[in-house]
Amino acid sequence: MSARIVSVFCVLSALGLFVMFAAALGSNSPAVSTGGSLLPGTVPPEYEAWVIKAGSQCTEITPPLIAAQIDVESNWNPRALSPARAKGLSQFMDGTWPTYGRDDDLNGRSDPFDPADAIMAQGRFDCAAAETAKRDLASGRVTGELLDIVMVAYNCGYGCVLDRGGPQGTTGGAESDSYPSKVKAALPKYSLPSTPVGPGFIPGGPFGTNVVAAAMTKIGLPYAWGGGDRNGPTRGISDGGVADSYGDSMKTGFDCSGLVLYAVAQASGGAILLSHLDSDQVADPRGQRISDPAQLQPGDIIQPHSGHIFIWLGNNSVVEAPQSGDFVKVSSYTPSASGLVARRFG
Structure with missing residues (x-):
């Protein structure tokens, strides 16, 4: 994020289950291929939950997109400071931070050098820009x-986009071009490739x-x-009737048994x-x-203790929806x- 900004988430390959990721973006269309779910193990573990959360605030912005931007912006350096004084993982300028920055990790301060605050602010910025862009694309303004x-x-x-009439132009210079x-070149690094599902979706497979x-197609979705039902994620019940540690109370996703179902x-x-x-x-x-x-x-299902269940992958790994505030992941x-x-079963 440059000074001009003030103008306005091993086992996978071993199982052989996934196809190559391919980005497909349509001209003059709001459709976006931004990687879907975060590929486990590709971002620093202390940031993974925040990348997932930041990339789940709107449908247009995904966790892999958030991760790819951070890769380009700061190469995951939380203390990064650009010559233009852009700060932190997500490179926010002082003039822009107050609009999008919050104390997301509840540590008593809102700081662009705080990774949680920065990642969440980045997601807010991207979602706000996407919402405005959808309206402007529909009206022909851009x-x-x-x-x-x-x-x-x-x-x-x-404002730079409006001056250009879209993404290409002279305002903002070569860096913006x-x-x-x-960012799109970095997306495959962080994206879990999609796998078709349904009867026979792996011909001849066990x-x-x-x-x-x-x-595995649901990696990164919220707990x-x-x-969760036979067709996919559903809106869950309020987690105990109160917001969880991430501030969420009712989410669309899976619990442990919903994922197995x-x-x-x-x-x-x-x-x-x-x-x-x-x-x-486990008694069926x-x-x-x-x-x-x-x-x-x-594919075997395991109940490690009463109240939890997950799916065995092999090599001492499972795929699970662990608990409130977490997400579907490999553990x-x-x-x-x-x-x-x-x-x-089967």
């Missing part, structure tokens, strides 16, 4: 690709592999207590519809009980040699 417009706005301000392409593939339904083409209770899922007679950790296969898990509660 032309071009929505993503390019948002990126130019981030680099030199939305090249900024969208730099049932368990299909379970894993379905669950939502009571969320969805993945098994997708793998079976809707033939196996499990209960939404983890205890019912349509599945085969697995009691030996050495016999676990990808480490070493199954016990005794007392394993697991079941295999």
Whole structure:
């Protein structure tokens, strides 16, 4: 973000489940391909939850886009300071910060050098620019690709976009011209490639592999207590009736058993519809009980303790929707040699 701005989220490859990411942006259209879900392990772990949250504030701005911008802006240096005095991970100028900066981590200060504050402010800026750009594209006030417009706005301000009549032009200079392409070039690094789902979506693949593939397409979606059904994420029940530690109370996403319900339904083409209770899922007679950790296969469902359930990937890894304030992700898990509660469907 330049001085001119003041003018206005190993196992994956081993399972062989994913296709190559390809960005497809339509001219003069608000449609944007911005990477979907964050590829686990690609951003510093202390920033991952904030990148996911910042990239979930509007449909046009995704976690991989937030991460790609930070890559270009500061290369993940929270103390970055540009010659123009742009500050922090997201390179905010003093004149712009008050509009978008908040004390998001509730540490008593709003600071562009605070990574949580900076990442969330970046998401707010991008979403505000996207909303304005959609209106201006519809009215013909500007032309071009929505993503390019948002990126130019981030680099030199939305007034710069209006002066140009879109993302390309002379106002803002060469840096603003090249900024969208730099961010788009970084997107694949942070993007979880999409996988088709439905009956036979991995031709000839084992049932368990299909379970894993379905669950993996939901990486990065929010945990939502009571969320998830056979078709995908749903709006959950308020987490205990109060906002969680991230300030959210009602979200659209999955809880642990909702994710399992969805993945098994997708793998079976809707033939196996499990209960939404983890205890019912691991006791369902349509599945085969697995009691030996050495016999676990990808796609088996495991109840590590009462009240939680997840999907085995192999290599001591699982895909899960862990808890309130978190998101669907790959986690480490070493199954016990005794007392394993697991079941295999298909």
